[in-house]
Amino acid sequence: MDFNLKYKAYGERSILIEWPNEINEIILEDILIFKNSIADNYIKEVVEINNAYNSILIICKFTIDNINDEISALKSIYFNRKKVGHRSQLLWKIPVCYDAFFGIDLEEISAQKKLSKSAIIKLHSQAIYTVFFVGFLPGFLYLGGLKNQLHFPRKSSPRMEVKKGAVAIGEYQTGIYPNVSPGGWNIIGNSPVEFFDVSKDEPCFAKSGDKIQFYPISLNEHRAISELVALESYELESEVING
Known part of the structure; x- marks a missing residue:
């Protein structure tokens, strides 16, 4: 086409x-x-x-x-373009802790949407998202595929500081803040994964066209993965979904 x-x-x-x-x-x-x-x-x-x-x-x-x-x-x-040479898509499995300690806007979304927190977490983690592009911050993935039930407006007054790894919803999108920054999206969890590492040949592991799926983890699992990430001994789970 x-x-x-x-x-x-x-x-x-x-x-x-x-x-x-x-x-x-x-x-x-x-x-x-x-x-x-x-x-x-x-x-x-x-x-x-x-x-x-x-x-x-x-x-x-x-x-x-x-x-x-x-x-x-x-x-x-x-x-004269051809599809030959188009890179394979990878599906990346991203751990997310949706505990109230991190999911500071879950309560508001739950009340406004009349959905339980567990229902929000289930909807968010069951979807498979597409990486459209990387921008705003180095390693910030713009993801398409958020379920309609979770669409939620951005905050009228952005926070001056959002934690690194914050998983959030803004309008019809979801994403992860790769570093501490201001932000106006609604925070529902946190991922301990490193999304941008300048010491690597490819600082951001995901590329446009890749897929992302989140899976829930506990606070203890979040701490454990954070320790492995700090030691540079944690490897993300991924699989090729087409070639």
């Missing part, structure tokens, strides 16, 4: 390519295939190729002298 894409200059060294303003996996797959094709075929010296829900941003090393020529080259790559 070919989409009617929009191409435009984004500063002197960048080109922005936009898809229809929807969040779905058909668009995501097309974005990732095109992104891989650009990396393999675009002769302009490229520094970065970043994707979001509905776009790709190509950042070049040098100033783009003729934007029309570059857009024509990219259009040709798009119409």
